[in-house]
Amino acid sequence: MSGALQGIRILDLSRVLAGPYCTMILGDLGAEIIKVEAPGGSDDTRNWGPPNTKGGESAYYLTANRNKRGMTLNLKTEAGKEVLKKLVKQSDVVIENFRNGTMERWGLGYEQLKVMNPRIIYCSITGFGRTGPYKDLPGYDFIIQAMAGLMSITGSEKSGPIKVGVPISDVLSGLYAAIGILAALNERHISGEGQSVDISLFDSQISALVNVASNYLVSGKIPKRMGNEHPNIVPYQTFPTKDGEMVVAVGNDRQFRKLCELLNIPDISLDKKFATNPMRIQHRQELISIISEEMKKKTSKEWLRSLNEIGVPAGPINNLSELFSEEQVIEREMVQKIDHPTSSSVHLVGSPLKLSRTPVKIKRHPPLIGEHTNEILQELGFEQEEIDNFREQQII
Structure with missing residues (x-):
């Protein structure tokens, strides 16, 4: 061919x-x-x-x-x-x-x-x-x-x-x-x-620069360095686990509710401070602190298995040896x-x-x-x- x-x-x-x-x-x-x-x-x-x-x-x-x-x-x-x-x-x-x-x-x-x-x-x-x-x-x-x-x-x-x-x-x-x-x-x-x-x-x-450039052109506000956090979505970052770190990327309110249920904090998703993404952005640090404490209770592999089962996007932080060993x-x-x-x-x-x-x-x-x-x-x-x-x- x-x-x-x-x-x-x-x-x-x-x-x-x-x-x-x-x-x-x-x-x-x-x-x-x-x-x-x-x-x-x-x-x-x-x-x-x-x-x-x-x-x-x-x-x-x-x-x-x-x-x-x-x-x-x-x-x-x-x-x-x-x-x-x-x-x-x-x-x-x-x-x-x-x-x-x-x-x-x-x-x-x-x-x-x-x-x-x-x-x-x-x-x-x-x-x-x-x-x-x-x-x-x-x-x-x-x-x-x-x-x-x-x-x-x-x-x-x-x-x-x-x-x-x-x-x-x-x-x-x-x-x-x-x-x-x-x-x-x-x-x-x-x-x-x-x-x-x-x-x-x-x-x-x-x-x-995609969304970051657009954020500036629309708002006029110079963006700050946010490490592994996302400027427009919360929670969407790395979290500590029992044996390391991993990424959780919640893209919508439905996924956020599923995450809270998995973490045994379902009431958090009903709280007006966290129920919608715009509110989660306003109360970012308080929410991240709560989620981080829960994520420390299990290993990365345990969380990945559970998060994949309920459809909440997540992934490991692979080094290149781990990457090139992946079945995918x-x-x-x-x-x-x-x-x-x-x-x-x-x-x-x-x-x-x-x-x-x-x-x-x-x-x-x-x-x-x-x-x-x-x-x-x-x-x-x-x-x-x-x-x-x-x-x-x-x-x-």
């Missing part, structure tokens, strides 16, 4: 995470991805270890580069640019995350490339986008989390600002880039023309073992995309530096002698 994006060729000139994550998603869906790096390798994540595989590939690099072929190409040389232009003529999408103006200086910006291929879709991922006063500033995930408001609402008043444990701005930008590219591909069926897709980490993170993770194939040329095999996180007729498949390991350079150049019509000459001149 072919992938949903079979027949789409994407030139991936991006590095680190947002761009590679985007193209991995599209590659998982069947698109042909050609990862282009400078000679010797220019994706910094290759060296972001430990841990590394037995063959030296970093775990960070492996996370976002499967289902791609890899080639090297020196885009600072005229010969390298000409090779890329040949690839552009035979491709559907170019994605890059260089500083603004870099591709244009090389003669490889969108306005220049669309002359030779009017159907090309050109996706640029930068810290702050192609316009605005910050457009030339470098943008790293940590900085974006700070500037885009995320750290101001993460953590507690006691802890101070805290970043999210993964580079979430990069991940969000990769997802938005994939959405933008797919939308442009679909529109091309109508117009026959490509277009540019301008994605910024800053914009993506602002968009993902195994059943959903969220860990994949694939062959690797230098490490025999590696384990990768599986795709969350489950398509019935065109399922996601991992067909290629994350490529070694320039692993497919010869193969791709030969497909473009270059003879081996020309390829050897390119290598001697450090064009590849």
